[in-house]
Amino acid sequence: MSDLNGASSSDRHDTGFAQVAPPNSTGIRVVIVGAGFAGLGCAVESKRKGHDVLILEKFKELKALGDIISFGNNAGRVFERWGLHDKFWTVCSHVETLMIHNAQGELLVEQPNPDPLFGAYAYNGHRGELHTMLFEYAQSLGIDIRLGQDVSEYWETETEAGVFSNGERIAADIVVGADGVRSTARTLVLGYEDKPKSSGYAIYRSWFDCAEQGVDKDPLTSFICQGKDLLYGWIGPDVHFLAHSSSDGKKLSNVITHKDDADITESWSFPGKMEDCLKIVEGWDPRCAALLSKAPSLVDWKLVYRDPLPTWISEGGRLALIGDAAHPFLPTSQQGASQAIEDGVTLAVVLQLAGKESVPLAVRTWEKIRYQRVRRAQLLGESVRDMWHKAKPEDKGQAVAIPKPEWLLGHDAEKHAYEVYDSSAKGILQNGYELPTLPVIVPAAGA
Numbered sequence: 001m002s003d004l005n006g007a008s009s010s011d012r013h014d015t016g017f018a019q020v021a022p023p024n025s026t027g028i029r030v031v032i033v034g035a036g037f038a039g040l041g042c043a044v045e046s047k048r049k050g051h052d053v054l055i056l057e058k059f060k061e062l063k064a065l066g067d068i069i070s071f072g073n074n075a076g077r078v079f080e081r082w083g084l085h086d087k088f089w090t091v092c093s094h095v096e097t098l099m100i101h102n103a104q105g106e107l108l109v110e111q112p113n114p115d116p117l118f119g120a121y122a123y124n125g126h127r128g129e130l131h132t133m134l135f136e137y138a139q140s141l142g143i144d145i146r147l148g149q150d151v152s153e154y155w156e157t158e159t160e161a162g163v164f165s166n167g168e169r170i171a172a173d174i175v176v177g178a179d180g181v182r183s184t185a186r187t188l189v190l191g192y193e194d195k196p197k198s199s200g201y202a203i204y205r206s207w208f209d210c211a212e213q214g215v216d217k218d219p220l221t222s223f224i225c226q227g228k229d230l231l232y233g234w235i236g237p238d239v240h241f242l243a244h245s246s247s248d249g250k251k252l253s254n255v256i257t258h259k260d261d262a263d264i265t266e267s268w269s270f271p272g273k274m275e276d277c278l279k280i281v282e283g284w285d286p287r288c289a290a291l292l293s294k295a296p297s298l299v300d301w302k303l304v305y306r307d308p309l310p311t312w313i314s315e316g317g318r319l320a321l322i323g324d325a326a327h328p329f330l331p332t333s334q335q336g337a338s339q340a341i342e343d344g345v346t347l348a349v350v351l352q353l354a355g356k357e358s359v360p361l362a363v364r365t366w367e368k369i370r371y372q373r374v375r376r377a378q379l380l381g382e383s384v385r386d387m388w389h390k391a392k393p394e395d396k397g398q399a400v401a402i403p404k405p406e407w408l409l410g411h412d413a414e415k416h417a418y419e420v421y422d423s424s425a426k427g428i429l430q431n432g433y434e435l436p437t438l439p440v441i442v443p444a445a446g447a
């Protein structure tokens with residue numbers, strides 16, 4: 001079994017805060033629905049905080065699905081604390097600068113990408129590879145992960161919460177709905193159907209081997225596979241295209257976001273047509289079509305978004321939604337997966353501090369700690385999209401650079417939860433539970 005202290009990482013950075021409680025010391029039974037990054041992250045930190053954890057996951061076997069995913073330094077701090085740095089770092093891309101161009105191919109900004117930043121690393125890599133590593137790490141801690149479990153019902157009483165999974169009734173002190181952007185927990189926990197809506201955008205995505213697809217042979221594309229990882233971006237009205245090489249320039253990920261109001265009731269992704277994709281970059285810098293056309297196949301990912309939910313928790317305070325189930329992100333925030341990790345870490349800490357007798361107070365305090373921060377991070381993603389999609393011809397340098405604010409990336413979710421729990425819980429004990437409010441301050445891009 002792995003060491004809960006994440007010993008291998010502690011020499012690398014002073015990760016500031018890392019409290020590990022004896023196994024099952026709190027007596028709190030946590031059932032988590034979904035083994036994505038949100039569910040796994042919550043499970044690992046819950047184990048570290050002395051809770052007893054069970055994950056119920058619908059997929060029948062672990063598969064390395066998806067393509068590129070980004071974890072900011074705020075989530076990187078958590079992974080490093082868990083001792084995952086060496087594993088993650090080996091499979092992640094290491095980009096020194098982000099080169100952003102306009103549609104004509106003129107370089108608008110060469111943005112340095114310092115890593116580590118604010119005392120922690122960021123990790124950008126293949127979702128499937130990183131997910132497999134986290135999944136196996138959770139298993140190595142002895143976390144009970146049951147696959148092939150389709151959770152169809154949630155319930156709570158004053159003293160318990162639970163689910164029905166494959167017809168079996170399972171009870172716990174708290175149930176965490178980490179079942180992603182098309183969450184059924186959301187309907188079952190909140191008591192009303194809140195369907196995800198189209199964001200108005202879709203993304204053509206691909207991930208492939210450069211040599212196999214001849215990227216290194218084409219004079220228009222060979223620049224991206226020169227023995228190191230590179231990140232090139234092109235921006236135009238309502239479109240941005242990111243081409244990201246990894247594994248020392250051997251793999252390429254193409255991600256092009258464009259206007260699309262199609263129905264989003266289908267699966268999260270399905271095959272896309274290359275001719276539709278290439279139409280988007282007609283008349284653009286010829287490197288764009290050349291890079292995009294190298295992909296052997298495309299995923300057409302309809303980007304789902306939603307207005308902020310009024311609450312992420314049930315009336316009784318024993319059911320909570322985390323990750324995409326509570327708050328899907330635009331990719332331009334580069335924070336969807338990171339905020340999912342922060343959610344789980346924070347929840348595990350507040351449960352430990354509140355104790356088994358006060359689980360509803362912990363859950364309500366968790367929402368209070370997380371709600372405004374998550375919304376600020378979501379808004380940052382919207383402002384980056386607008387900055388790129390509405391850029392004026394004269395916009396260059398900082399005007400098109402990705403903001404890397406310390407409030408976001410320097411955050412330590414574990415430490416913060418320990419620091420603010422008492423004051424946040426006190427407010428609820430004194431005044432009663434109130435629905436969370438949206439933040440008043442809208443962060444400006446570049447702030």
Ligand SMILES: Cc1cc2nc3c(=O)[nH]c(=O)nc-3n(C[C@H](O)[C@H](O)[C@H](O)COP(=O)(O)OP(=O)(O)OC[C@H]3O[C@@H](n4cnc5c(N)ncnc54)[C@H](O)[C@@H]3O)c2cc1C
Binds near residue numbers: 067
């Ligand atoms: C297959 C897949 C591929 C993805 N690829 C990418 C990518 O390439 N790049 C990117 O940026 N993001 C990708 N994402 C989204 C990204 O993982 C999330 O936005 C982010 O990590 C937050 O994760 P989450 O755990 O909240 O949600 P998800 O990652 O969506 O995880 C939710 C989990 O809940 C499970 N689940 C759903 N319903 C039930 C149920 N009723 N009972 C039990 N389990 C259930 C799902 O099978 C899934 O494993 C992908 C998601 C999935 C599911």
